[in-house]
Amino acid sequence: MLNANFRRGTAENAATVARIAADSNVPEALRLEAIEELNQWNDPSPLDRVLGRWQPLENRSPIELTGIVGPIVPDLFQSSEKIKEAGTGLAAKYGIKAAAPQLAEMVVDTKRPVDVRVASLNALNKLGYASIADVARTAIKDQQPALRVTGRNVLAKHDPPAALPALEQAIQQGTTVEKQGALATLAEMPLPAATEVLIRWMQQLVQQQVPAEIQLDLLKAAKAKQSPELDQLIARFNATRPQDDPIGGYLETLSGGNAERGREIFYGRSDTSCRRCHMIRNNGGEVGPDLSGIGIDKDRRYLLEAIVAPNKAIAKGFETAVLAMLDGKVLVGIIRKETDTELELMDAKGTVIRVVKADIDERASGKSAMPEEIVKQLSKDDLRDLVEYLSQQKQKQKQKATSTKHER
Ligand code: HEC
Known part of the structure; x- marks a missing residue:
């Protein structure tokens, strides 16, 4: 009821x-x-x-x-x-x-x-x-990092000069969430002194001296400020990105993500719909590989690359084919099964199509069945959270009796 x-x-x-x-x-x-x-x-x-x-x-x-x-x-x-x-x-x-x-x-x-x-x-x-400022001051001294983050953020709105040193200290010595939270708060503060703190940190970033897990937060805060000096530093940092690396433009998303948010994106977002094609813990689709154990032997770079540049490396058993048929049709899909006379293709919707080889006019290997444009729907925060979530998937996989996967 x-x-x-x-x-x-x-x-x-x-x-x-x-x-x-x-x-x-x-x-x-x-x-x-x-x-x-x-x-x-x-x-x-x-x-x-x-x-x-x-x-x-x-x-x-x-x-x-x-x-x-x-x-x-x-x-x-x-x-x-x-x-x-x-x-x-x-x-x-x-x-x-x-x-x-x-x-x-x-x-x-x-x-x-x-x-x-x-x-x-x-x-x-x-x-x-x-008495909000007093409550915030108490919160900053609490045992819980998440409460300290909010405490500093609230204090920054009511007593910015008092909040500034607390924020600077949090970026230096706090836990990861505190560092990230402090940078986000600095971005919102209209004080020139807050911009100066960000300038100092950006100078360190250009010299590769900022911990990986806060680089994205720093870059976002610097951008939000819209200060010419910070913009210049962002440009200088961007110039140091490796040009020939497919993940060069995304290196700041390798660590520091929130796995819980990553899980929500994986299962909950309809525009990227990872779950439509991938399974984690028996929940999801079968067009792409089961990712329940992807964190066991794949590192973060691999995971990031799989999302931002799916054609760079194609997972074993998920090679695709483009078949021009004698009747003029073109079929595209993942080769699920192949014998001397027949092929079994699975298209992007998960439909399995049986093909008699004698009906094929021409055959070529295709691109990854994972959509290349998926990265356009994802912010860098989304990517970082997904990488964190995927890197934590370490379940050993049991082979399902009914699965035809990897049979060739
Ligand atoms: C339309 C189906 C489809 C969607 C949607 C999709 N993928 Fe994929 N994905 C695949 C296929 C097929 C492969 C295997 C081919 C390849 O490696 O490129 C793959 C490969 C991967 C791999 C590498 C797996 C391995 O074992 O090497 C990862 C990681 C991955 N996808 C993550 C994601 C995430 C995260 C999302 C959501 C943002 C997503 N995928 C959305 C189809 C999809």
């Missing part, structure tokens, strides 16, 4: 789900489910939350939830710890002003999950909470 409301997605459905979330007679698990649905209401994940299967909800128009969520928030705060936490996330997401004191408590409560604390801090900032 919850799910039916969620799938239909009208304001009336949302109000029903909100009533279930707030009802203290309903079991906790169900209330949590209701809260999570309200959370995802306007941007439902295309993946089924339980099974991780591709199950997008089409044709749902966004609705205004602040007025529906606002009234139930006090009930949520008076419930179990878990519901209180989930309720905070909800209040943060929809900017419920009356929840500000609870949000502030949540930020500094070290027992709470870090994503709830980060969301609370961001929400307070958006709500214009009066």
Whole structure:
């Protein structure tokens, strides 16, 4: 019943789900489910939350939830710890002003999950909470790197001169997320001193002295500033890129990515649709190689090259053929099977076509069946996240009994 409301997605459905979330007679698990649905209401994940299967909800128009969520928030705060936490996330997401004191408590409560604390801090900032700078200063000293990142970012908006040294220190000594986050924050700061910090780092980049995992962040921050001096440094760095290397233009995407985001791109994005052709852990298509164990013996350079220049090297067993048939048809596909008299081709949609060799007029080997233009749909952040995700795929593969793959 919850799910039916969620799938239909009208304001009336949302109000029903909100009533279930707030009802203290309903079991906790169900209330949590209701809260999570309200959370995802306007941007439902295309993946089924339980099974991780591709199950997008089409044709749902966004609705205004602040007025529906606002009234139930006090009930949520008076419930179990878990519901209180989930309720905070909800209040943060929809900017419920009356929840500000609870949000502030949540930020500094070290027992709470870090994503709830980060969301609370961001929400307070958006709500214009009066003591936001103090909350941010506390956050900067927290044990959790992700909270420190947000703390510095919020402080930079309210007290830029105080934030600057904290940001500089984070780039030098912080964890990777802090370094990356600090560079992104510097890019947003209108202070000339922030530009100067970036200039110093860009000078180091030109001399190849910046850690690989923050190069992309630095380049993005430098570009965002639109300063002539930084633009010049970017050009100087670009001139050092190896010209004859197919990944020369993308070297800053080799490390520092976020594997979770990479996973979302792999399974969730319809414009690049890796999953249409590739399988990871039995989920996905069969046009391209199963990538469940790709991180075992392939390094990051190989993975990046496979995405940005698929024709450079073609995976074994995935060579393609272009067949001009005697009847004038042209068939293109991956050779799945070949005998003396027959061929089995698989086209880009995954359809298997059986061909009698005597009907072939001419045969040539073709390009990779992985689309060359796929890289145009991907930002450098996307690429870096994908490389990170793929490099972590280290499952040993079991050969499926029914698979015809690699049979020749
Ligand atoms: C239309 C189908 C198709 C799509 C979409 C596609 N690929 Fe591929 N991919 C292939 C095929 C076929 C191969 C094998 C031929 C080759 O190596 O170029 C391949 C090869 C690869 C390889 C090398 C595998 C190996 O064993 O050497 C990687 C890595 C890869 N793809 C990643 C991706 C990612 C990431 C995406 C999404 C951004 C993607 N692919 C989208 C068809 C596809």
